[in-house]
Structure formats: C-alpha cells, structure tokens
Amino acid sequence: MHNSKLCVGRILLAHSGHATARKFFTSATAASYDSCVKITTFGQDAAWKREIVQHVARSNAVLDLACGTGILTSLLRSAGRQVVGLDLTEEYLLQAAKKGDLQLSQGTAEVLPFRSGIFDAMVSSYLAKYVDIDRVVQECWRVLQPGGVVVFHDFTCPSSPAINGLWKSYFSILRFFGTFFKSWQAVFTDLDNVIIQSRWVDDTKDALCRLGFQDVTARYYTLGTSAMVVGIKP
Numbered sequence: 041m042h043n044s045k046l047c048v049g050r051i052l053l054a055h056s057g058h059a060t061a062r063k064f065f066t067s068a069t070a071a072s073y074d075s076c077v078k079i080t081t082f083g084q085d086a087a088w089k090r091e092i093v094q095h096v097a098r099s100n101a102v103l104d105l106a107c108g109t110g111i112l113t114s115l116l117r118s119a120g121r122q123v124v125g126l127d128l129t130e131e132y133l134l135q136a137a138k139k140g141d142l143q144l145s146q147g148t149a150e151v152l153p154f155r156s157g158i159f160d161a162m163v164s165s166y167l168a169k170y171v172d173i174d175r176v177v178q179e180c181w182r183v184l185q186p187g188g189v190v191v192f193h194d195f196t197c198p199s200s201p202a203i204n205g206l207w208k209s210y211f212s213i214l215r216f217f218g219t220f221f222k223s224w225q226a227v228f229t230d231l232d233n234v235i236i237q238s239r240w241v242d243d244t245k246d247a248l249c250r251l252g253f254q255d256v257t258a259r260y261y262t263l264g265t266s267a268m269v270v271g272i273k274p
Contacts, residue, residue, distance in 0.1 A: 057170035058148065060234060061128060065108070068223035070131040073109050076224060080214065084262050085111070088193060091261070092163050093119050095191045095270055099161035103183065105149045105176070106167035110136025116163070117142060124159075126152070150175040156182050163191045168240035168269075177247040181273060188273045190253065192244050195235045198264035207265065208232070244269045 077085045089112045107113045107125030109132050116123040125144045127133050133144050147153045149171050162180045180190050198204045211232035218228030241258050248256045253271035260267045
C-alpha cells in the first residue's frame with residue numbers, strides 16, 4: 041500500500057506533440073521506463089535531474105510537469121520540497137505512485153488544473169519538445185508566485201559535427217535494438233527525428249522573454265545532447 045495521492049481524469053489532447061508522446065509512452069513502456077532511461081543515457085539522466093533540483097534549491101512548492109514515473113518528483117521530495125507531479129499518461133503515474141508519498145495528477149501542461157499563484161517553482165524534464173510551449177509558459181506564469189523559477193530540460197541535437205555524427209550513429213544502434221524490444225521500438229526509431237525537428241531551446245527562451253520572465257538563460261550539457269532553459273517570474 042502506498043500513500044501517494046493520484047488524481048486521474050479525462051484528458052483533452054491540445055497539441056499534435058501529445059500524439060507522439062502517447063505513442064512513445066504507453067502502458068507497455070511504463071514499467072521499464074526507469075531502467076531504459078538510465079541505460080540509454082549512460083546514467084546522465086540522473087546527473088541532469090540532480091542539476092534541476094539544484095536550480096530550485098531555495099524553492100518550497102514545486103510543480104513537476106511531465107513527471108512520468110516520478111524520478112524527478114521523488115528526488116525533489118527527498119530534497120525536502122513540497123512537490124506535485126503532473127503527467128499525461130495514467131500508466132506512468134501509476135508507476136510514480138509506487139515510489140511513495142507523492143502528490144500526483146493527470147493532465148496536460150497547456151491547461152494546468154491548479155489555482156493561480158500556488159507554486160514557487162516549475163520544473164520539467166523531456167516535456168518541451170512535445171508541447172505548445174507558448175501555452176505552457178503562459179500557464180507557468182499563472183500558477184507561479186512572483187520570484188518563481190522555471191526550469192525546462194530536454195534532449196538536444198549536438199551542434200559539433202563530430203559529436204553529431206556519434207549521436208546519429210548511437211540512434212542507429214538504438215533502432216537496431218528496437219527490433220528486439222518491441223515496446224520501445226517507436227521511441228528508438230523516431231526519437232532522434234523528434235529531437236532534430238524541435239527548436240525547443242530557442243522557442244522556450246523566446247516564449248519566456250515575451251511573457252516577461254527575467255534572467256532567462258540556456259545551458260547545454262553532456263556534449264550538447266541536452267539543455268536546460270531557466271527563467272524567473274518577477
């Protein structure tokens with residue numbers, strides 16, 4: 041028996057990226073997600089998430105958007121934050137609920153089911169490339185208190201030609217393994233194209249600046265294979 045509070049409801053898909061997320065993150069991949077992300081990122085996912093936690097070290101009430109199986113949510117909870125995790129996929133939330141005393145809700149990042157001004161930080165990992173980032177940023181502004189921090193983290197395509205070549209070769213290997221791991225075949229086959237086509241770093245920075253967030257910065261990690269965009273609501 042777990043003490044997690046899970047609110048599940050009907051979800052209105054508001055963006056084409058949701059269809060891709062639905063295809064990637066299914067009941068068939070939920071149970072193995074934690075192991076898969078650890079192996080396929082060579083352990084870097086944990087390092088990236090620790091960096092996210094550091095960005096909200098002074099925050100108390102934190103919203104974890106696209107919390108998935110609750111990896112980041114549980115890290116934030118262990119660090120003493122009051123955290124609410126929200127995700128599109130019920131099966132992933134059920135996995136998150138197994139991690140202990142977490143407050144979880146099902147919904148989309150574009151239409152948050154929360155009152156205005158109740159969080160002092162919003163974090164997300166692997167969300168930005170799937171959503172209408174302008175609407176997400178507007179919702180973040182609404183639910184954040186003045187001084188609230190936003191942290192968007194996701195994969196990026198390396199700009200260095202040498203690293204980019206290795207990156208593409210790695211995804212070719214993943215596509216091969218996808219023929220053996222059918223539940224992950226869609227991810228291993230299509231994720232690199234989603235990353236290549238996304239302009240999430242520039243789009244997120246632009247959206248934050250347009251709405252009035254301050255101190256907006258972007259930093260790349262692990263040879264340019266991921267990035268974080270951070271801003272503060274004045």
